[in-house]
Amino acid sequence: MLRKIRIAIALIMLSLLSFYFIDFAGIAPVETKLLTKIQLVPALLALNIGAIIILLLLTFLFGRVYCSVICPLGIWQDVAEFISGLFKRKRKYKFLPTRNLLRYGILGAVTLAFFLGFTFLLSLLEPYSIFGRIASNIFRPLYQEGNNLLTTILGWFNNYKLYMVEITIRSIFSFIIAGISLLIISFMGYRYGRLYCNTICPVGSLLGFLSKYSLFKVRIDKNKCNSCGVCATKCKASCINSKDHQVDYSRCVTCFNCLESCKKDAISYDWSLKTAANEKGPNSGRRSFMAVTGAGLITIPLAKAKNTAALLNGKKAFKRKQPLSPPGSVSAEHLLSHCTACHLCVSRCPSHVLKPAFTEYGLGGIMQPMMSFEEGFCNYDCTVCSQTCPNGAILPLTKEEKHLTQTGRVVFTLENCIVYSYDTDCGACSEHCPTQAVTMKPYKDGLTIPTVDPDICVGCGGCEYVCPAEPFKAINVEGNAVQLEAKPIKEEKEKDIKVEDFGF
Amino acid sequence: MKRRDFLRALALTGLATTVEPGKAFDMLIQTGENAAGNAYDMVAVMGGEPEVMFRSAIKAMGGMSKFVKKGYKVAIKPNIGWDKTPEMAGNTNPKLVKEVIKQCFDAGAKEVVVFDHTCDDWRKCYKNSGIEEAAKEAGAKVLPAHEESYYRTISLPNALNLKTAKVHEAILDSDVWINIPILKNHGGAKMTISMKNLMGIVWNRGYFHANNLQQCIADISTLSKRPVLNVVDAYRVMKSNGPRGKSASDVVLAKGLFVSQDMVAVDTAAVKFFSQITDMRLEDVAHIANASKLKVGNMNLDKMKIKRIKL
Numbered sequence: 095m096l097r098k099i100r101i102a103i104a105l106i107m108l109s110l111l112s113f114y115f116i117d118f119a120g121i122a123p124v125e126t127k128l129l130t131k132i133q134l135v136p137a138l139l140a141l142n143i144g145a146i147i148i149l150l151l152l153t154f155l156f157g158r159v160y161c162s163v164i165c166p167l168g169i170w171q172d173v174a175e176f177i178s179g180l181f182k183r184k185r186k187y188k189f190l191p192t193r194n195l196l197r198y199g200i201l202g203a204v205t206l207a208f209f210l211g212f213t214f215l216l217s218l219l220e221p222y223s224i225f226g227r228i229a230s231n232i233f234r235p236l237y238q239e240g241n242n243l244l245t246t247i248l249g250w251f252n253n254y255k256l257y258m259v260e261i262t263i264r265s266i267f268s269f270i271i272a273g274i275s276l277l278i279i280s281f282m283g284y285r286y287g288r289l290y291c292n293t294i295c296p297v298g299s300l301l302g303f304l305s306k307y308s309l310f311k312v313r314i315d316k317n318k319c320n321s322c323g324v325c326a327t328k329c330k331a332s333c334i335n336s337k338d339h340q341v342d343y344s345r346c347v348t349c350f351n352c353l354e355s356c357k358k359d360a361i362s363y364d365w366s367l368k369t370a371a372n373e374k375g376p377n378s379g380r381r382s383f384m385a386v387t388g389a390g391l392i393t394i395p396l397a398k399a400k401n402t403a404a405l406l407n408g409k410k411a412f413k414r415k416q417p418l419s420p421p422g423s424v425s426a427e428h429l430l431s432h433c434t435a436c437h438l439c440v441s442r443c444p445s446h447v448l449k450p451a452f453t454e455y456g457l458g459g460i461m462q463p464m465m466s467f468e469e470g471f472c473n474y475d476c477t478v479c480s481q482t483c484p485n486g487a488i489l490p491l492t493k494e495e496k497h498l499t500q501t502g503r504v505v506f507t508l509e510n511c512i513v514y515s516y517d518t519d520c521g522a523c524s525e526h527c528p529t530q531a532v533t534m535k536p537y538k539d540g541l542t543i544p545t546v547d548p549d550i551c552v553g554c555g556g557c558e559y560v561c562p563a564e565p566f567k568a569i570n571v572e573g574n575a576v577q578l579e580a581k582p583i584k585e586e587k588e589k590d591i592k593v594e595d596f597g598f
Numbered sequence: 599m600k601r602r603d604f605l606r607a608l609a610l611t612g613l614a615t616t617v618e619p620g621k622a623f624d625m626l627i628q629t630g631e632n633a634a635g636n637a638y639d640m641v642a643v644m645g646g647e648p649e650v651m652f653r654s655a656i657k658a659m660g661g662m663s664k665f666v667k668k669g670y671k672v673a674i675k676p677n678i679g680w681d682k683t684p685e686m687a688g689n690t691n692p693k694l695v696k697e698v699i700k701q702c703f704d705a706g707a708k709e710v711v712v713f714d715h716t717c718d719d720w721r722k723c724y725k726n727s728g729i730e731e732a733a734k735e736a737g738a739k740v741l742p743a744h745e746e747s748y749y750r751t752i753s754l755p756n757a758l759n760l761k762t763a764k765v766h767e768a769i770l771d772s773d774v775w776i777n778i779p780i781l782k783n784h785g786g787a788k789m790t791i792s793m794k795n796l797m798g799i800v801w802n803r804g805y806f807h808a809n810n811l812q813q814c815i816a817d818i819s820t821l822s823k824r825p826v827l828n829v830v831d832a833y834r835v836m837k838s839n840g841p842r843g844k845s846a847s848d849v850v851l852a853k854g855l856f857v858s859q860d861m862v863a864v865d866t867a868a869v870k871f872f873s874q875i876t877d878m879r880l881e882d883v884a885h886i887a888n889a890s891k892l893k894v895g896n897m898n899l900d901k902m903k904i905k906r907i908k909l
Contacts, residue, residue: 254711473681473719518813519810522804525784585845598904
């Protein structure tokens with residue numbers, strides 16, 4: 095029964111989370127966001143005290159239920175394992191010794207690197223973010239492909255309920271990482287059960303340490319147990335030592351497969367201490383754990399923000415010195431210290447303006463979101479990314495706050511401008527500017543040419559996106575290392591204009 | 599001729615010659631001229647609500663059934679370019695769109711479709727403009743236009759710069775289509791009226807901006823399948839900071855509506871109407887004169903039969 099409940103909850107969790115990531119049409123209920131906020135690393139980085147307490151309490155009470163029903167990557171491995179079961183009827187696991195040095199070593203390295211500003215390592219290994227990247231880089235295009243196919247078929251019948259979507263890979267690097275992660279983790283799940291969770295996953299190691307002290311545990315009654323070893327063959331965490339009637343609680347992911355396997359009713363999941371077997375688990379990880387916690391107290395040194403906006407002269411490519419971080423991300427540093435590159439914002443951005451960075455933020459910030467204007471620009475009234483980030487890397491903004499958040503500042507290059515080069519009207523940049531930080535001023539012969547006011551610019555990139563000048567755009571946005579407050583747009587006085595006649 | 603331009607011309611000519619005349623070309627016989635023998639070349643209305651003004655305008659034009667016949671597939675192209683509410687006058691008034699659709703159905707239209715190639719996120723534009731809802735209420739289908747696959751290439755033999763264009767299939771597959779622009783200020787083209795509104799039936803707008811915008815607007819207006827009606831919405835007029843608009847102070851409640859089959863004429867009239875609000879010289883809105891030169895329509899309003907109605 096416990097096992098069935100576990101499977102049901104896990105499947106619902108996996109489906110909802112996956113859909114939240116692939117849903118390009120914005121039909122997933124907003125409440126789905128809650129499922130991302132109860133992921134451990136996002137909760138820790140966002141300092142989401144409520145979620146942290148709930149997760150710790152859950153672990154202290156029931157062991158690593160996080161790994162079996164909350165973590166999407168954990169559940170994904172169960173799916174892979176289930177598939178392997180379809181092909182290989184008698185899957186047999188056996189007890190494996192713990193690899194504590196490796197586990198806690200990785201946990202320590204990831205944590206240390208994170209506090210030294212090298213977030214990439216955490217992004218690379220943290221399960222929720224791995225799953226997020228798999229979902230947005232692999233599952234999402236597949237879902238869109240299916241949508242487009244269906245749209246085409248419906249189109250034959252004059253049905254326009256669905257619409258075509260453009261399928262793009264925003265970052266080859268992220269795509270490759272997601273693909274490799276998917277292959278490795280699925281293979282590990284298929285072949286070795288929860289090996290990833292118990293040797294590599296930093297979250298697994300952290301929770302493993304805590305779950306040694308949990309109240310409810312899988313307990314083997316020595317008096318009933320005849321050491322047949324069936325339970326151990328069913329244990330995908332390879333943590334049951336049936337010979338010694340011992341369970342390594344730091345590795346048990348509470349899948350409950352063992353409970354149903356025991357013919358002698360010797361295994362139970364309860365809190366009673368009297369049937370407890372030898373619970374003395376491997377202890378060598380304590381030291382590493384302490385070291386990790388200690389490292390956690392080191393605060394991040396804040397580097398000084400550089401104002402890198404500068405006008406470029408001459409007809410040449412604009413080289414952005416500072417990437418534009420999403421509105422609400424406060425600064426590049428804030429992003430670096432909170433974002434684990436789960437790509438939820440990239441996936442849900444309706445304007446296709448967010449893209450995983452390569453080395454624009456430095457090596458530590460690989461795969462973190464930045465604005466890029468090849469495929470779109472940031473909608474003035476849109477706050478989707480800031481509302482969606484579970485990590486607190488992009489803080490929530492209201493529409494009014496967003497209107498005053500300056501992610502970057504507009505830079506105009508006269509030499510590249512269509513109006514200057516060809517003496518014709520253009521004005522595409524000014525058209526798209528929501529604050530009129532780019533306005534068209536009289537130039538010559540009735541023509542108008544852009545002038546910019548960077549102080550009221552919000553850095554949305556509308557101008558850069560639409561500028562038709564080739565090969566180099568005439569208008570660009572330089573990122574702000576620290577997001578500034580844009581000056582509010584001046585309301586002109588409303589003139590009471592009455593139109594009395596046709597005029598022709 | 600620069601090498602780049604030569605290559606582009608070569609490529610475009612090549613492209614144009616590969617275009618097969620399909621079913622769509624059978625319908626390319628509409629012209630903007632007063633072929634239907636209308637009583638008036640243009641009807642201008644002032645002083646009412648959008649739907650009321652349209653009702654009296656179309657009545658004066660001889661009724662909708664003159665333009666939309668029984669069983670017709672009608673495409674309607676309002677301006678839905680921006681993620682703005684109707685009060686901001688960035689898009690065509692939804693009440694007007696709804697009334698036009700209703701009258702199409704009353705005239706016996708089999709199907710009415712509505713679309714625009716938007717500048718902002720299309721789903722937000724469709725929704726926040728109020729046009730999606732209004733159109734659906736009136737029984738029309740709202741079509742997406744945000745992907746290149748919805749467009750087909752046509753050639754524009756009479757054009758100067760824009761020799762071919764990718765036009766939305768809703769226009770090409772319709773029996774007739776109706777153009778419903780909003781009248782507003784425009785930073786690049788100076789004014790947005792009916793010919794400028796045709797940029798929303800085209801896929802590659804960037805080409806317009808990069809290759810003499812005023813000429814390309816005139817060029818797209820030479821397409822052989824002209825709108826059977828141009829209904830210029832001047833109920834709310836964005837007088838400055840167009841086409842997007844900055845704040846409510848850009849908007850003037852002018853309560854005007856102009857209907858004509860002639861895009862050049864109706865745009866000329868609309869500029870004159872607009873210049874009562876803000877200075878705007880007709881010669882600065884160069885695409886109107888350019889289109890007149892390409893014989894798209896008539897700039898000389900004195901020689902036209904215009905009905906003026908004040909409500």
